Amino acid sequence: MNNKKTKECYFCVNNLEVDYKDTRTLKRFINFYMKILPGKRTGVCAWHQRKLATAIKRSRVMALLSATHK
Amino acid sequence: MSKTKKSTIGHYEMLFIMPNKFTEDEAKTVIEKVEKTIADGSGQITSREYWGKKKLAYEIKHNSYGYYSLCEFDLEKNALAAIDQSLRLSTDVLRHQIIIKKSKTEEELAHDKKINEKIVAKKAEEEKEAKLKEKKQADTPEATPKAAPKKEKRTDMKDLDEKLEGILSAKDLI
Numbered sequence: 511m512n513n514k515k516t517k518e519c520y521f522c523v524n525n526l527e528v529d530y531k532d533t534r535t536l537k538r539f540i541n542f543y544m545k546i547l548p549g550k551r552t553g554v555c556a557w558h559q560r561k562l563a564t565a566i567k568r569s570r571v572m573a574l575l576s577a578t579h580k
Numbered sequence: 581m582s583k584t585k586k587s588t589i590g591h592y593e594m595l596f597i598m599p600n601k602f603t604e605d606e607a608k609t610v611i612e613k614v615e616k617t618i619a620d621g622s623g624q625i626t627s628r629e630y631w632g633k634k635k636l637a638y639e640i641k642h643n644s645y646g647y648y649s650l651c652e653f654d655l656e657k658n659a660l661a662a663i664d665q666s667l668r669l670s671t672d673v674l675r676h677q678i679i680i681k682k683s684k685t686e687e688e689l690a691h692d693k694k695i696n697e698k699i700v701a702k703k704a705e706e707e708k709e710a711k712l713k714e715k716k717q718a719d720t721p722e723a724t725p726k727a728a729p730k731k732e733k734r735t736d737m738k739d740l741d742e743k744l745e746g747i748l749s750a751k752d753l754i
Contacts, residue, residue: 525696
């Protein structure tokens with residue numbers, strides 16, 4: 511059962527803040543269909559997952575990220 | 581919680597997009613206009629950043645390109661709605677987004693520094709350990725495979741010799 515790697519929160523480990531302008535890091539947490547990936551899969555902690563969701567939505571509003579894939 | 585105790589000035593960050601119909605110089609005049617509206621509302625601009633022409637992730641009012649500009653400002657909370665409204669009505673700005681930005685206190689900054697130092701130290705340690713492991717791995721597997729096949733070969737040869745001798749002697753007997 512312990513074959514899976516224990517994932518750590520990217521933002522906690524590197525002491526980073528979630529920024530809606532930084533699309534390069536945000537892209538790590540969305541899939542091909544531009545959907546927000548669950549924290550369970552990416553290993554992001556609950557506190558940062560909430561920040562991440564709002565950040566992705568904000569960058570969608572400002573057309574930095576698209577809401578759908580073409 | 582009395583309202584008078586809270587500060588009436590907030591720190592905000594605004595990102596806005598100007599349409600592609602402008603040239604680079606015209607876009608910059610639009611930025612000046614926007615900054616003027618903030619200044620008229622008794623706001624103080626603390627930092628500004630011009631991103632330049634960028635491709636939009638999707639078309640906004642038939643524009644596939646736009647000029648991005650970012651600015652931070654301190655403003656009275658009551659005056660924010662008016663600026664928001666004026667930007668929404670203006671045709672010079674395609675889209676804008678105002679966000680409350682928390683400026684960090686000195687304690688928080690010091691705390692961040694400590695954590696960052698810890699992270700750097702941890703990474704350095706991990707690298708050292710990884711290097712040591714690599715060295716160990718480089719030492720051990722090279723020693724064993726080199727020794728093992730040679731021995732096997734030797735034993736093989738010896739076995740073969742013995743077998744051959746056995747066969748030869750058997751043939752002789754027949």
